[in-house]
Amino acid sequence: MGNGKLNLPALRLIMLAAIAGVLAGGVAVYVSGGGSGNQPGGAVAQGPAASDSCPAKAEKANTVAAAAVGDVAAMQAADPPLSLKFLAFDGPDGKPMTLAGHAGKTLLVNVWATWCAPCRAEMPELDALQAKRGGSGFEVVAINVDTGDDAKPKKFLTETGVKALDYYRDATMGVFNALKERALALGLPVTLLVDPEGCLIAAMNGPANWSGPDAARLIDVALGANP
Template sequence: MANGKFHLPTGRLIALAIVAGMSAGALGVYVMGAPSGNNLQVASVAEPAGNTCPARDEKTASVDAAARGEVAAMLAAKPPLSMKELAFNAPDGTPMTVADLSGKTLLINLWATWCAPCRHEMPALDQLQQDMGSEDFEVVAVNVDTGDDEKPKAFLDEIEVDALGYYRDSTLGLFNDLKRRGLAFGLPVTLLVDDEGCLLAHMNGPAEWASDDAKRLIEAAM
């Protein structure tokens, strides 16, 4: 436990993520490939040329160099891809896309109440938002539980998460879109997206997001 937040060894958290993802069933998730460092590689899917982001080499190189320590599992996007059309619901329940948050660097995290590693890293994501959230940066934690809002909201109330907006997708459409792109195999999934909606780095599995390592990564992206 660090700074009063939950903390488990990264290897154990990733193992839990795989078990939780497989036991969920509804997502139909599976591991593709073998472990590499702290992360699990996912088979890439060819993107149409219009979905790529040109002229991001310098920024992705900075992010890649900053992906160390607690966030060493973050993989630089090669090539950077546009995430502008990723869709989910805003905290007020209205449909939105990543494009609606243009102008901000985003750490987009997909989580569910049945995913044990997601639950453990949620306080750290909340702390990161408290420490760095601004007009220029936001942690966008998107709950992907199916069904109504009762269970995820009760969980967030229980652990006293109050800095994160309640973003939501109960359809699994967001997860399946990332799976199709080769960016997701289970939960949690985290995307680092720049202020123009371009993916700079991505990660399957949890991390200690309240750490100095995580903050240096965000600063490199900004």
């Protein structure tokens, strides 16, 4: 974020986060010396496990991806779009739920962990996006995948002043592994745009500036508003 330069303390933190990620299960952590740290490319590739496709959403996926510029340029069209309603995690009340429970809302789903330094850096920006745009038609669903209990992620959210985001949790890494099987998650963080019917429209691997104008325009297009 910012000017994209890393000072020595920040670099040391990222190196420690990378080591922690390896110890936690070999999950990659995305870092970069400039920009948002994500890597633009072609359409999101789907593995053979992605059988529940949403073919009618292809045009919308391409429209949304075309609006992904600047800070969110790595957001790639799902090809093909597919249903993610099956993704299972714990809701704010601690009870099991699936993404199907958010039917009727456009979602920005972000998978993160406290040991992932880029995840930690973008969490206040995701909180700001939820505070500004969250409502009956849109929600940022940030799913923490730390193993163990809730103490560490909840402490981090409190210390960083995150207030608008609801607390979603998957201590089993099931969400990440399901996305990895479908070639959607290569590391953390990973962010997905999901339409009100639970269909994946676009996805990116790596962090982004979610509180800036590029992100705002992307959400406008995803919601069907004028860019």
